[in-house]
Amino acid sequence: MASITLTPSEKEIQTFVQQYEQALTPSKNPYIRYFFKLPQASVSIYTSGKVLLQGEVAERYASFFGYQVRPVASGQNFPMIGTDEVGNGSYFGGLAVVASFVTPDQHDFLRKLGVGDSKTLTDQKIRQLAPLLKERIQHQALLLSPSKYNEIIGERYNAVSVKVALHNQAIFLLLQKGVQPEKIVIDAFTSAQNYDKYLKNEANHFSNPVSLEEKAEGKYLAVAVSSIIARDLFLENLENMGRELGYQLPSGAGTASDKVASQILRAYGIQGLNFCAKLHFKNTEKAKKMLER
Known part of the structure:
Protein backbone atom coordinates (compact mmCIF):
# COMPACT_ATOMS: atom_id res chain seq x y z
CA MET A 1 0.00 0.00 0.00
CA ALA A 2 1.45 3.34 -1.06
CA SER A 3 1.78 6.16 1.47
CA ILE A 4 2.57 9.70 0.25
CA THR A 5 2.97 12.89 2.30
CA LEU A 6 2.73 16.29 0.58
CA THR A 7 2.55 19.98 1.59
CA PRO A 8 0.45 21.65 -1.11
CA SER A 9 -0.77 25.25 -1.09
CA GLU A 10 -4.04 26.21 0.63
CA LYS A 11 -5.51 26.98 -2.79
CA GLU A 12 -4.70 23.45 -4.00
CA ILE A 13 -6.22 22.00 -0.83
CA GLN A 14 -9.48 23.92 -1.28
CA THR A 15 -9.68 22.95 -4.96
CA PHE A 16 -9.24 19.29 -3.96
CA VAL A 17 -11.92 19.64 -1.25
CA GLN A 18 -14.38 21.08 -3.77
CA GLN A 19 -13.69 18.38 -6.36
CA TYR A 20 -14.00 15.44 -3.95
CA GLU A 21 -16.61 16.91 -1.60
CA GLN A 22 -18.88 13.86 -1.91
CA ALA A 23 -16.12 11.64 -0.48
CA LEU A 24 -15.73 13.74 2.70
CA THR A 25 -16.00 11.57 5.83
CA PRO A 26 -16.03 12.63 9.51
CA SER A 27 -12.78 11.99 11.41
CA LYS A 28 -12.32 11.69 15.19
CA ASN A 29 -8.75 12.93 14.89
CA PRO A 30 -8.78 16.61 16.03
CA TYR A 31 -5.70 17.34 13.90
CA ILE A 32 -7.41 16.32 10.64
CA ARG A 33 -9.28 19.13 8.86
CA TYR A 34 -10.63 16.98 6.03
CA PHE A 35 -10.76 13.23 5.59
CA PHE A 36 -11.71 11.59 2.29
CA LYS A 37 -12.64 7.95 1.66
CA LEU A 38 -11.96 7.43 -2.05
CA PRO A 39 -11.93 4.31 -4.24
CA GLN A 40 -8.82 2.33 -3.18
CA ALA A 41 -7.35 5.30 -1.29
CA SER A 42 -7.83 7.65 1.65
CA VAL A 43 -6.72 11.28 1.93
CA SER A 44 -6.12 13.06 5.26
CA ILE A 45 -5.59 16.83 5.25
CA TYR A 46 -4.11 17.97 8.56
CA THR A 47 -4.40 21.33 10.33
CA SER A 48 -0.62 21.64 9.85
CA GLY A 49 -1.13 21.80 6.09
CA LYS A 50 0.30 18.34 5.43
CA VAL A 51 -1.64 15.92 3.24
CA LEU A 52 -1.34 12.15 3.74
CA LEU A 53 -2.48 9.91 0.89
CA GLN A 54 -2.69 6.15 1.44
CA GLY A 55 -3.91 3.20 -0.58
CA GLU A 56 -3.43 1.20 -3.76
CA VAL A 57 -3.96 4.23 -6.03
CA ALA A 58 -2.59 6.97 -3.74
CA GLU A 59 -0.28 8.19 -6.51
CA ARG A 60 -3.26 8.85 -8.75
CA TYR A 61 -4.82 11.28 -6.25
CA ALA A 62 -1.40 12.71 -5.34
CA SER A 63 -0.98 13.75 -8.99
CA PHE A 64 -3.78 16.29 -8.33
CA PHE A 65 -1.23 18.22 -6.24
CA GLY A 66 1.47 17.92 -8.92
CA TYR A 67 3.05 14.75 -7.53
CA GLN A 68 5.04 12.95 -10.21
CA VAL A 69 5.12 9.16 -10.30
CA ARG A 70 8.78 8.28 -10.23
CA PRO A 71 9.89 5.48 -12.54
CA VAL A 72 11.27 2.50 -10.67
CA ALA A 73 14.85 2.49 -11.96
CA SER A 74 15.35 -1.19 -11.33
CA GLY A 75 11.86 -2.06 -12.50
CA GLN A 76 10.95 -0.36 -15.76
CA ASN A 77 13.56 2.18 -16.79
CA PHE A 78 14.55 0.02 -19.75
CA PRO A 79 12.78 -1.80 -22.61
CA MET A 80 10.48 -4.49 -21.27
CA ILE A 81 7.58 -6.80 -22.09
CA GLY A 82 4.60 -6.97 -19.76
CA THR A 83 1.61 -9.31 -20.04
CA ASP A 84 -1.85 -9.52 -18.51
CA GLU A 85 -5.10 -11.40 -19.08
CA VAL A 86 -8.77 -10.45 -18.84
CA GLY A 87 -11.87 -12.64 -18.76
CA ASN A 88 -10.68 -15.32 -16.37
CA GLY A 89 -13.35 -14.49 -13.77
CA SER A 90 -16.18 -13.80 -16.19
CA TYR A 91 -18.72 -16.49 -17.10
CA PHE A 92 -19.53 -14.90 -20.44
CA GLY A 93 -16.80 -14.02 -22.93
CA GLY A 94 -13.47 -15.47 -23.89
CA LEU A 95 -10.03 -15.19 -22.35
CA ALA A 96 -7.93 -12.29 -23.68
CA VAL A 97 -4.16 -12.22 -23.14
CA VAL A 98 -1.88 -9.41 -24.34
CA ALA A 99 1.89 -8.94 -24.28
CA SER A 100 3.20 -5.36 -24.81
CA PHE A 101 6.69 -4.04 -25.44
CA VAL A 102 7.30 -0.64 -23.83
CA THR A 103 10.49 1.45 -23.92
CA PRO A 104 11.44 4.32 -21.55
CA ASP A 105 10.92 6.94 -24.28
CA GLN A 106 7.22 5.97 -24.33
CA HIS A 107 6.67 6.49 -20.58
CA ASP A 108 5.71 10.18 -20.83
CA PHE A 109 3.22 9.46 -23.60
CA LEU A 110 1.62 6.70 -21.53
CA ARG A 111 1.45 8.74 -18.34
CA LYS A 112 -0.11 11.71 -20.13
CA LEU A 113 -2.82 9.37 -21.41
CA GLY A 114 -3.47 8.28 -17.83
CA VAL A 115 -2.36 4.70 -18.35
CA GLY A 116 -2.34 2.80 -15.09
CA ASP A 117 -3.99 -0.19 -13.47
CA SER A 118 -7.01 -0.94 -15.70
CA LYS A 119 -9.03 -1.89 -12.60
CA THR A 120 -9.14 1.81 -11.67
CA LEU A 121 -10.37 2.84 -15.15
CA THR A 122 -13.96 2.75 -16.37
CA ASP A 123 -14.82 0.57 -19.37
CA GLN A 124 -15.59 3.77 -21.30
CA LYS A 125 -12.08 5.11 -20.59
CA ILE A 126 -10.53 1.79 -21.59
CA ARG A 127 -12.37 1.81 -24.92
CA GLN A 128 -10.98 5.31 -25.55
CA LEU A 129 -7.39 4.46 -24.60
CA ALA A 130 -7.05 1.08 -26.31
CA PRO A 131 -7.01 2.30 -29.96
CA LEU A 132 -4.30 4.88 -29.09
CA LEU A 133 -2.20 2.22 -27.37
CA LYS A 134 -2.62 -0.34 -30.15
CA GLU A 135 -1.43 2.26 -32.66
CA ARG A 136 1.69 3.33 -30.74
CA ILE A 137 2.79 0.27 -28.72
CA GLN A 138 4.10 -2.98 -30.17
CA HIS A 139 1.96 -5.78 -28.77
CA GLN A 140 0.59 -9.24 -29.37
CA ALA A 141 -3.03 -9.96 -28.51
CA LEU A 142 -4.62 -13.43 -28.24
CA LEU A 143 -8.28 -14.25 -27.68
CA LEU A 144 -9.44 -17.73 -26.73
CA SER A 145 -13.13 -17.94 -27.62
CA PRO A 146 -15.56 -19.57 -25.15
CA SER A 147 -16.25 -22.47 -27.53
CA LYS A 148 -12.53 -23.21 -27.91
CA TYR A 149 -12.05 -22.75 -24.17
CA ASN A 150 -14.80 -25.32 -23.48
CA GLU A 151 -13.25 -27.71 -25.98
CA ILE A 152 -9.81 -27.81 -24.35
CA ILE A 153 -10.57 -27.30 -20.62
CA GLY A 154 -10.67 -30.63 -18.82
CA GLU A 155 -9.00 -32.56 -21.62
CA ARG A 156 -5.75 -30.81 -22.49
CA TYR A 157 -5.75 -27.89 -20.06
CA ASN A 158 -7.05 -26.68 -16.72
CA ALA A 159 -7.94 -23.08 -15.73
CA VAL A 160 -4.29 -22.30 -14.84
CA SER A 161 -2.39 -24.18 -17.53
CA VAL A 162 -4.45 -22.57 -20.29
CA LYS A 163 -3.31 -19.14 -19.08
CA VAL A 164 0.30 -20.31 -19.00
CA ALA A 165 -0.08 -21.40 -22.62
CA LEU A 166 -1.61 -18.07 -23.71
CA HIS A 167 0.89 -15.85 -21.87
CA ASN A 168 3.79 -17.89 -23.21
CA GLN A 169 2.47 -17.79 -26.78
CA ALA A 170 1.81 -14.02 -26.67
CA ILE A 171 5.37 -13.37 -25.46
CA PHE A 172 6.81 -15.82 -27.99
CA LEU A 173 5.01 -14.17 -30.92
CA LEU A 174 6.00 -10.67 -29.76
CA LEU A 175 9.65 -11.71 -29.51
CA GLN A 176 9.35 -13.12 -33.04
CA LYS A 177 8.67 -9.56 -34.22
CA GLY A 178 12.23 -8.62 -33.23
CA VAL A 179 11.71 -6.71 -29.98
CA GLN A 180 14.56 -6.92 -27.47
CA PRO A 181 13.35 -6.57 -23.87
CA GLU A 182 15.69 -6.46 -20.89
CA LYS A 183 12.92 -7.82 -18.69
CA ILE A 184 9.67 -9.76 -19.12
CA VAL A 185 7.00 -9.48 -16.43
CA ILE A 186 3.74 -11.42 -16.16
CA ASP A 187 0.99 -10.25 -13.83
CA ALA A 188 1.10 -13.27 -11.51
CA PHE A 189 -1.89 -15.64 -11.63
CA THR A 190 -0.01 -18.65 -10.21
CA SER A 191 3.34 -19.49 -8.61
CA ALA A 192 6.57 -19.53 -10.62
CA GLN A 193 6.87 -23.24 -9.83
CA ASN A 194 3.42 -23.95 -11.30
CA TYR A 195 4.15 -21.79 -14.32
CA ASP A 196 7.36 -23.66 -15.09
CA LYS A 197 5.64 -27.02 -14.60
CA TYR A 198 2.92 -26.26 -17.15
CA LEU A 199 5.35 -24.50 -19.49
CA LYS A 200 7.11 -27.82 -20.15
CA ASN A 201 4.01 -28.97 -22.05
CA GLU A 202 4.19 -26.06 -24.52
CA ALA A 203 5.79 -26.36 -27.96
CA ASN A 204 7.15 -22.80 -28.25
CA HIS A 205 9.94 -21.71 -25.91
CA PHE A 206 12.34 -18.75 -25.66
CA SER A 207 15.51 -18.16 -23.67
CA ASN A 208 14.54 -14.84 -22.01
CA PRO A 209 13.87 -15.15 -18.26
CA VAL A 210 10.32 -14.36 -17.09
CA SER A 211 9.21 -12.83 -13.76
CA LEU A 212 5.77 -13.37 -12.25
CA GLU A 213 4.80 -10.47 -9.99
CA GLU A 214 1.59 -9.78 -8.10
CA LYS A 215 -0.25 -6.53 -8.90
CA ALA A 216 2.23 -5.90 -11.72
CA GLU A 217 -0.32 -3.79 -13.64
CA GLY A 218 0.13 -1.12 -10.96
CA LYS A 219 3.94 -1.30 -11.04
CA TYR A 220 4.85 -1.50 -14.72
CA LEU A 221 3.53 0.52 -17.64
CA ALA A 222 4.10 -2.41 -20.02
CA VAL A 223 1.74 -4.58 -17.96
CA ALA A 224 -0.76 -1.70 -17.61
CA VAL A 225 -0.84 -1.30 -21.40
CA SER A 226 -1.50 -5.04 -21.82
CA SER A 227 -4.23 -4.89 -19.19
CA ILE A 228 -6.05 -2.10 -21.06
CA ILE A 229 -5.75 -3.67 -24.52
CA ALA A 230 -6.83 -7.06 -23.13
CA ARG A 231 -9.87 -5.53 -21.40
CA ASP A 232 -10.86 -3.75 -24.61
CA LEU A 233 -10.53 -6.99 -26.59
CA PHE A 234 -12.61 -8.87 -24.01
CA LEU A 235 -15.36 -6.20 -24.01
CA GLU A 236 -15.48 -6.07 -27.80
CA ASN A 237 -15.81 -9.87 -27.97
CA LEU A 238 -18.57 -9.78 -25.33
CA GLU A 239 -20.49 -7.15 -27.32
CA ASN A 240 -20.13 -9.02 -30.62
CA MET A 241 -21.37 -12.32 -29.18
Whole structure:
Protein backbone atom coordinates (compact mmCIF):
# COMPACT_ATOMS: atom_id res chain seq x y z
CA MET A 1 0.00 0.00 0.00
CA ALA A 2 1.45 3.34 -1.06
CA SER A 3 1.78 6.16 1.47
CA ILE A 4 2.57 9.70 0.25
CA THR A 5 2.97 12.89 2.30
CA LEU A 6 2.73 16.29 0.58
CA THR A 7 2.55 19.98 1.59
CA PRO A 8 0.45 21.65 -1.11
CA SER A 9 -0.77 25.25 -1.09
CA GLU A 10 -4.04 26.21 0.63
CA LYS A 11 -5.51 26.98 -2.79
CA GLU A 12 -4.70 23.45 -4.00
CA ILE A 13 -6.22 22.00 -0.83
CA GLN A 14 -9.48 23.92 -1.28
CA THR A 15 -9.68 22.95 -4.96
CA PHE A 16 -9.24 19.29 -3.96
CA VAL A 17 -11.92 19.64 -1.25
CA GLN A 18 -14.38 21.08 -3.77
CA GLN A 19 -13.69 18.38 -6.36
CA TYR A 20 -14.00 15.44 -3.95
CA GLU A 21 -16.61 16.91 -1.60
CA GLN A 22 -18.88 13.86 -1.91
CA ALA A 23 -16.12 11.64 -0.48
CA LEU A 24 -15.73 13.74 2.70
CA THR A 25 -16.00 11.57 5.83
CA PRO A 26 -16.03 12.63 9.51
CA SER A 27 -12.78 11.99 11.41
CA LYS A 28 -12.32 11.69 15.19
CA ASN A 29 -8.75 12.93 14.89
CA PRO A 30 -8.78 16.61 16.03
CA TYR A 31 -5.70 17.34 13.90
CA ILE A 32 -7.41 16.32 10.64
CA ARG A 33 -9.28 19.13 8.86
CA TYR A 34 -10.63 16.98 6.03
CA PHE A 35 -10.76 13.23 5.59
CA PHE A 36 -11.71 11.59 2.29
CA LYS A 37 -12.64 7.95 1.66
CA LEU A 38 -11.96 7.43 -2.05
CA PRO A 39 -11.93 4.31 -4.24
CA GLN A 40 -8.82 2.33 -3.18
CA ALA A 41 -7.35 5.30 -1.29
CA SER A 42 -7.83 7.65 1.65
CA VAL A 43 -6.72 11.28 1.93
CA SER A 44 -6.12 13.06 5.26
CA ILE A 45 -5.59 16.83 5.25
CA TYR A 46 -4.11 17.97 8.56
CA THR A 47 -4.40 21.33 10.33
CA SER A 48 -0.62 21.64 9.85
CA GLY A 49 -1.13 21.80 6.09
CA LYS A 50 0.30 18.34 5.43
CA VAL A 51 -1.64 15.92 3.24
CA LEU A 52 -1.34 12.15 3.74
CA LEU A 53 -2.48 9.91 0.89
CA GLN A 54 -2.69 6.15 1.44
CA GLY A 55 -3.91 3.20 -0.58
CA GLU A 56 -3.43 1.20 -3.76
CA VAL A 57 -3.96 4.23 -6.03
CA ALA A 58 -2.59 6.97 -3.74
CA GLU A 59 -0.28 8.19 -6.51
CA ARG A 60 -3.26 8.85 -8.75
CA TYR A 61 -4.82 11.28 -6.25
CA ALA A 62 -1.40 12.71 -5.34
CA SER A 63 -0.98 13.75 -8.99
CA PHE A 64 -3.78 16.29 -8.33
CA PHE A 65 -1.23 18.22 -6.24
CA GLY A 66 1.47 17.92 -8.92
CA TYR A 67 3.05 14.75 -7.53
CA GLN A 68 5.04 12.95 -10.21
CA VAL A 69 5.12 9.16 -10.30
CA ARG A 70 8.78 8.28 -10.23
CA PRO A 71 9.89 5.48 -12.54
CA VAL A 72 11.27 2.50 -10.67
CA ALA A 73 14.85 2.49 -11.96
CA SER A 74 15.35 -1.19 -11.33
CA GLY A 75 11.86 -2.06 -12.50
CA GLN A 76 10.95 -0.36 -15.76
CA ASN A 77 13.56 2.18 -16.79
CA PHE A 78 14.55 0.02 -19.75
CA PRO A 79 12.78 -1.80 -22.61
CA MET A 80 10.48 -4.49 -21.27
CA ILE A 81 7.58 -6.80 -22.09
CA GLY A 82 4.60 -6.97 -19.76
CA THR A 83 1.61 -9.31 -20.04
CA ASP A 84 -1.85 -9.52 -18.51
CA GLU A 85 -5.10 -11.40 -19.08
CA VAL A 86 -8.77 -10.45 -18.84
CA GLY A 87 -11.87 -12.64 -18.76
CA ASN A 88 -10.68 -15.32 -16.37
CA GLY A 89 -13.35 -14.49 -13.77
CA SER A 90 -16.18 -13.80 -16.19
CA TYR A 91 -18.72 -16.49 -17.10
CA PHE A 92 -19.53 -14.90 -20.44
CA GLY A 93 -16.80 -14.02 -22.93
CA GLY A 94 -13.47 -15.47 -23.89
CA LEU A 95 -10.03 -15.19 -22.35
CA ALA A 96 -7.93 -12.29 -23.68
CA VAL A 97 -4.16 -12.22 -23.14
CA VAL A 98 -1.88 -9.41 -24.34
CA ALA A 99 1.89 -8.94 -24.28
CA SER A 100 3.20 -5.36 -24.81
CA PHE A 101 6.69 -4.04 -25.44
CA VAL A 102 7.30 -0.64 -23.83
CA THR A 103 10.49 1.45 -23.92
CA PRO A 104 11.44 4.32 -21.55
CA ASP A 105 10.92 6.94 -24.28
CA GLN A 106 7.22 5.97 -24.33
CA HIS A 107 6.67 6.49 -20.58
CA ASP A 108 5.71 10.18 -20.83
CA PHE A 109 3.22 9.46 -23.60
CA LEU A 110 1.62 6.70 -21.53
CA ARG A 111 1.45 8.74 -18.34
CA LYS A 112 -0.11 11.71 -20.13
CA LEU A 113 -2.82 9.37 -21.41
CA GLY A 114 -3.47 8.28 -17.83
CA VAL A 115 -2.36 4.70 -18.35
CA GLY A 116 -2.34 2.80 -15.09
CA ASP A 117 -3.99 -0.19 -13.47
CA SER A 118 -7.01 -0.94 -15.70
CA LYS A 119 -9.03 -1.89 -12.60
CA THR A 120 -9.14 1.81 -11.67
CA LEU A 121 -10.37 2.84 -15.15
CA THR A 122 -13.96 2.75 -16.37
CA ASP A 123 -14.82 0.57 -19.37
CA GLN A 124 -15.59 3.77 -21.30
CA LYS A 125 -12.08 5.11 -20.59
CA ILE A 126 -10.53 1.79 -21.59
CA ARG A 127 -12.37 1.81 -24.92
CA GLN A 128 -10.98 5.31 -25.55
CA LEU A 129 -7.39 4.46 -24.60
CA ALA A 130 -7.05 1.08 -26.31
CA PRO A 131 -7.01 2.30 -29.96
CA LEU A 132 -4.30 4.88 -29.09
CA LEU A 133 -2.20 2.22 -27.37
CA LYS A 134 -2.62 -0.34 -30.15
CA GLU A 135 -1.43 2.26 -32.66
CA ARG A 136 1.69 3.33 -30.74
CA ILE A 137 2.79 0.27 -28.72
CA GLN A 138 4.10 -2.98 -30.17
CA HIS A 139 1.96 -5.78 -28.77
CA GLN A 140 0.59 -9.24 -29.37
CA ALA A 141 -3.03 -9.96 -28.51
CA LEU A 142 -4.62 -13.43 -28.24
CA LEU A 143 -8.28 -14.25 -27.68
CA LEU A 144 -9.44 -17.73 -26.73
CA SER A 145 -13.13 -17.94 -27.62
CA PRO A 146 -15.56 -19.57 -25.15
CA SER A 147 -16.25 -22.47 -27.53
CA LYS A 148 -12.53 -23.21 -27.91
CA TYR A 149 -12.05 -22.75 -24.17
CA ASN A 150 -14.80 -25.32 -23.48
CA GLU A 151 -13.25 -27.71 -25.98
CA ILE A 152 -9.81 -27.81 -24.35
CA ILE A 153 -10.57 -27.30 -20.62
CA GLY A 154 -10.67 -30.63 -18.82
CA GLU A 155 -9.00 -32.56 -21.62
CA ARG A 156 -5.75 -30.81 -22.49
CA TYR A 157 -5.75 -27.89 -20.06
CA ASN A 158 -7.05 -26.68 -16.72
CA ALA A 159 -7.94 -23.08 -15.73
CA VAL A 160 -4.29 -22.30 -14.84
CA SER A 161 -2.39 -24.18 -17.53
CA VAL A 162 -4.45 -22.57 -20.29
CA LYS A 163 -3.31 -19.14 -19.08
CA VAL A 164 0.30 -20.31 -19.00
CA ALA A 165 -0.08 -21.40 -22.62
CA LEU A 166 -1.61 -18.07 -23.71
CA HIS A 167 0.89 -15.85 -21.87
CA ASN A 168 3.79 -17.89 -23.21
CA GLN A 169 2.47 -17.79 -26.78
CA ALA A 170 1.81 -14.02 -26.67
CA ILE A 171 5.37 -13.37 -25.46
CA PHE A 172 6.81 -15.82 -27.99
CA LEU A 173 5.01 -14.17 -30.92
CA LEU A 174 6.00 -10.67 -29.76
CA LEU A 175 9.65 -11.71 -29.51
CA GLN A 176 9.35 -13.12 -33.04
CA LYS A 177 8.67 -9.56 -34.22
CA GLY A 178 12.23 -8.62 -33.23
CA VAL A 179 11.71 -6.71 -29.98
CA GLN A 180 14.56 -6.92 -27.47
CA PRO A 181 13.35 -6.57 -23.87
CA GLU A 182 15.69 -6.46 -20.89
CA LYS A 183 12.92 -7.82 -18.69
CA ILE A 184 9.67 -9.76 -19.12
CA VAL A 185 7.00 -9.48 -16.43
CA ILE A 186 3.74 -11.42 -16.16
CA ASP A 187 0.99 -10.25 -13.83
CA ALA A 188 1.10 -13.27 -11.51
CA PHE A 189 -1.89 -15.64 -11.63
CA THR A 190 -0.01 -18.65 -10.21
CA SER A 191 3.34 -19.49 -8.61
CA ALA A 192 6.57 -19.53 -10.62
CA GLN A 193 6.87 -23.24 -9.83
CA ASN A 194 3.42 -23.95 -11.30
CA TYR A 195 4.15 -21.79 -14.32
CA ASP A 196 7.36 -23.66 -15.09
CA LYS A 197 5.64 -27.02 -14.60
CA TYR A 198 2.92 -26.26 -17.15
CA LEU A 199 5.35 -24.50 -19.49
CA LYS A 200 7.11 -27.82 -20.15
CA ASN A 201 4.01 -28.97 -22.05
CA GLU A 202 4.19 -26.06 -24.52
CA ALA A 203 5.79 -26.36 -27.96
CA ASN A 204 7.15 -22.80 -28.25
CA HIS A 205 9.94 -21.71 -25.91
CA PHE A 206 12.34 -18.75 -25.66
CA SER A 207 15.51 -18.16 -23.67
CA ASN A 208 14.54 -14.84 -22.01
CA PRO A 209 13.87 -15.15 -18.26
CA VAL A 210 10.32 -14.36 -17.09
CA SER A 211 9.21 -12.83 -13.76
CA LEU A 212 5.77 -13.37 -12.25
CA GLU A 213 4.80 -10.47 -9.99
CA GLU A 214 1.59 -9.78 -8.10
CA LYS A 215 -0.25 -6.53 -8.90
CA ALA A 216 2.23 -5.90 -11.72
CA GLU A 217 -0.32 -3.79 -13.64
CA GLY A 218 0.13 -1.12 -10.96
CA LYS A 219 3.94 -1.30 -11.04
CA TYR A 220 4.85 -1.50 -14.72
CA LEU A 221 3.53 0.52 -17.64
CA ALA A 222 4.10 -2.41 -20.02
CA VAL A 223 1.74 -4.58 -17.96
CA ALA A 224 -0.76 -1.70 -17.61
CA VAL A 225 -0.84 -1.30 -21.40
CA SER A 226 -1.50 -5.04 -21.82
CA SER A 227 -4.23 -4.89 -19.19
CA ILE A 228 -6.05 -2.10 -21.06
CA ILE A 229 -5.75 -3.67 -24.52
CA ALA A 230 -6.83 -7.06 -23.13
CA ARG A 231 -9.87 -5.53 -21.40
CA ASP A 232 -10.86 -3.75 -24.61
CA LEU A 233 -10.53 -6.99 -26.59
CA PHE A 234 -12.61 -8.87 -24.01
CA LEU A 235 -15.36 -6.20 -24.01
CA GLU A 236 -15.48 -6.07 -27.80
CA ASN A 237 -15.81 -9.87 -27.97
CA LEU A 238 -18.57 -9.78 -25.33
CA GLU A 239 -20.49 -7.15 -27.32
CA ASN A 240 -20.13 -9.02 -30.62
CA MET A 241 -21.37 -12.32 -29.18
CA GLY A 242 -24.25 -10.58 -27.41
CA ARG A 243 -25.28 -8.88 -30.64
CA GLU A 244 -25.24 -12.21 -32.49
CA LEU A 245 -27.42 -13.88 -29.86
CA GLY A 246 -29.67 -10.90 -29.21
CA TYR A 247 -28.77 -10.57 -25.53
CA GLN A 248 -26.65 -8.15 -23.51
CA LEU A 249 -23.97 -10.36 -21.95
CA PRO A 250 -22.83 -9.14 -18.52
CA SER A 251 -19.24 -9.28 -17.36
CA GLY A 252 -18.46 -11.20 -14.18
CA ALA A 253 -20.10 -14.30 -12.72
CA GLY A 254 -22.91 -12.97 -10.53
CA THR A 255 -26.69 -13.41 -10.50
CA ALA A 256 -27.07 -11.21 -13.62
CA SER A 257 -25.05 -13.83 -15.51
CA ASP A 258 -27.29 -16.63 -14.17
CA LYS A 259 -30.42 -14.89 -15.46
CA VAL A 260 -29.08 -14.20 -18.94
CA ALA A 261 -27.64 -17.72 -19.13
CA SER A 262 -31.07 -19.24 -18.39
CA GLN A 263 -32.62 -17.09 -21.13
CA ILE A 264 -29.97 -18.19 -23.66
CA LEU A 265 -30.41 -21.80 -22.53
CA ARG A 266 -34.16 -21.55 -23.16
CA ALA A 267 -33.68 -19.92 -26.57
CA TYR A 268 -30.72 -21.85 -27.96
CA GLY A 269 -30.03 -24.80 -25.69
CA ILE A 270 -26.61 -25.74 -24.38
CA GLN A 271 -25.08 -24.93 -27.79
CA GLY A 272 -25.95 -21.27 -27.20
CA LEU A 273 -24.07 -21.22 -23.89
CA ASN A 274 -21.17 -23.13 -25.41
CA PHE A 275 -20.83 -20.30 -27.93
CA CYS A 276 -20.67 -17.48 -25.39
CA ALA A 277 -19.84 -18.83 -21.90
CA LYS A 278 -17.32 -20.90 -19.94
CA LEU A 279 -19.41 -23.97 -19.22
CA HIS A 280 -17.47 -25.29 -16.22
CA PHE A 281 -18.48 -22.24 -14.14
CA LYS A 282 -21.23 -22.87 -11.54
CA ASN A 283 -23.44 -20.41 -13.44
CA THR A 284 -24.30 -23.16 -15.95
CA GLU A 285 -25.92 -25.38 -13.29
CA LYS A 286 -27.63 -22.37 -11.72
CA ALA A 287 -29.10 -21.42 -15.11
CA LYS A 288 -30.39 -24.98 -15.62
CA LYS A 289 -32.10 -24.94 -12.20
CA MET A 290 -33.73 -21.58 -12.99
CA LEU A 291 -35.35 -23.18 -16.03
CA GLU A 292 -36.72 -26.05 -13.94
CA ARG A 293 -38.68 -23.73 -11.65
